[in-house]
Amino acid sequence: MRFETSCIHAGQRPDPTTGAVMTPVYQTATYVQDGIGKHRGYEYSRTGNPTRTALEACLAELEGGQFGLAFSSGMAATDTVLRLLGPGDHLLAGNDVYGGTFRLFERVLRPYGLDFSYVDATDPSQVKSGLRPNTRMIWLETPTNPFLNVSDISAIAEIAHNRRSLTLVVVDNTFATPYLQRPLELGADIVVHSTTKYLGGHSDVVGGAVVARDEVLRERLAFLQNAVGAVPGPLDCFLVLRGIKTLPVRMDRHSENAAAIADLLAAHPKVDRVLYPFHPSHSQVDVARRQMRSGGGMVSFILKDGADEARRVAESTHLFALAESLGGVESLIEIPAAMTHASTANSPLAVDPSLVRLSVGIEHRDDLLADLERALG
Numbered sequence: 001m002r003f004e005t006s007c008i009h010a011g012q013r014p015d016p017t018t019g020a021v022m023t024p025v026y027q028t029a030t031y032v033q034d035g036i037g038k039h040r041g042y043e044y045s046r047t048g049n050p051t052r053t054a055l056e057a058c059l060a061e062l063e064g065g066q067f068g069l070a071f072s073s074g075m076a077a078t079d080t081v082l083r084l085l086g087p088g089d090h091l092l093a094g095n096d097v098y099g100g101t102f103r104l105f106e107r108v109l110r111p112y113g114l115d116f117s118y119v120d121a122t123d124p125s126q127v128k129s130g131l132r133p134n135t136r137m138i139w140l141e142t143p144t145n146p147f148l149n150v151s152d153i154s155a156i157a158e159i160a161h162n163r164r165s166l167t168l169v170v171v172d173n174t175f176a177t178p179y180l181q182r183p184l185e186l187g188a189d190i191v192v193h194s195t196t197k198y199l200g201g202h203s204d205v206v207g208g209a210v211v212a213r214d215e216v217l218r219e220r221l222a223f224l225q226n227a228v229g230a231v232p233g234p235l236d237c238f239l240v241l242r243g244i245k246t247l248p249v250r251m252d253r254h255s256e257n258a259a260a261i262a263d264l265l266a267a268h269p270k271v272d273r274v275l276y277p278f279h280p281s282h283s284q285v286d287v288a289r290r291q292m293r294s295g296g297g298m299v300s301f302i303l304k305d306g307a308d309e310a311r312r313v314a315e316s317t318h319l320f321a322l323a324e325s326l327g328g329v330e331s332l333i334e335i336p337a338a339m340t341h342a343s344t345a346n347s348p349l350a351v352d353p354s355l356v357r358l359s360v361g362i363e364h365r366d367d368l369l370a371d372l373e374r375a376l377g
């Protein structure tokens with residue numbers, strides 16, 4: 001099946017008992033057993049639920065993985081992957097990651113004996129020199145939140161896999177989605193998602209996912225998923241499955257609208273810099289064009305007149321709603337330094353307060369352009 005077809009059918013078939021075309025929401029905590037130890041594939045819904053099974057199979061196919069695991073949030077997925085590490089292990093991350101990921105690294109896991117350091121992951125040689133004998137994992141977001149930096153996944157995977165000790169490359173593929181970028185095919189070991197964003201696509205569900213290929217990872221991560229228990233409910237799985245059905249058409253429109261907005265901002269006298277992976281001014285535009293199908297729906301820009309002007313613009317749009325999160329059909333605007341990335345304040349990962357982040361929706365492009373021009377002007 002081609003990608004667009006998989007989005008609609010992967011992991012799903014008409015319900016065998018009723019013929020229902022849509023995967024039912026199996027709103028049950030437990031399952032009757034035919035005898036002790038004799039069940040029909042399901043015992044308890046933390047361990048497995050048929051609606052979740054459909055979503056997990058769909059996610060695995062879309063990312064080109066052997067297995068998918070669904071979680072109750074992107075942070076729950078991230079946390080479960082990080083439990084592959086133990087005290088004394090080191091994780092090397094790009095120096096621009098989602099604020100919540102940074103908070104989990106530094107404020108939750110560092111006290112348990114894990115070590116974290118950060119490099120400019122747009123430069124593979126810096127990743128190479130940042131590796132230590134105890135580095136077990138490299139954590140990449142590409143494009144990053146909120147700077148839209150792009151890392152060369154193949155080059156970094158090659159560096160990691162040429163080491164003598166096992167170093168897993170994890171890519172948070174939330175911004176790109178598997179429609180635009182397939183990290184496992186580029187050599188990454190694990191893909192992580194906040195399904196809250198483009199996969200769900202309608203700002204009506206919080207969820208996360210992990211996809212990988214290796215059988216040993218499957219056993220370990222599935223064990224952790226059940227043992228830790230940060231699983232999504234069946235209705236949430238249903239909503240993500242439904243969102244995925246329209247992922248390709250939404251991503252095409254998100255990207256078209258975002259590219260037009262990046263052009264508008266790049267030419268605007270009040271804008272110092274526009275950050276968009278497919279814009280000619282982007283420093284990794286070649287890598288982005290090589291590993292992504294299109295630039296995606298996220299655009300950031302830095303205003304010449306600083307933080308106060310950035311806040312004024314963010315509070316002046318009508319269509320772009322002032323809100324956290326991203327990836328829904330509706331357009332959003334925010335100031336990461338004060339909102340999504342407030343947890344990076346006073347750290348080396350702190351975000352420029354004059355940076356504005358847009359999640360460009362799928363409304364009519366001209367309405368979005370007019371709204372931004374009015375707010376800027």
Ligand SMILES: Cc1ncc(COP(=O)(O)O)c(C=O)c1O
Pocket residue numbers: 073074075076098100101141145172174175193194195196206207208325
């Ligand atoms: C890139 C990225 N990864 C992970 C997360 C965390 O996902 P969630 O909010 O679903 O826990 C977010 C949330 O904004 C994100 O932007």
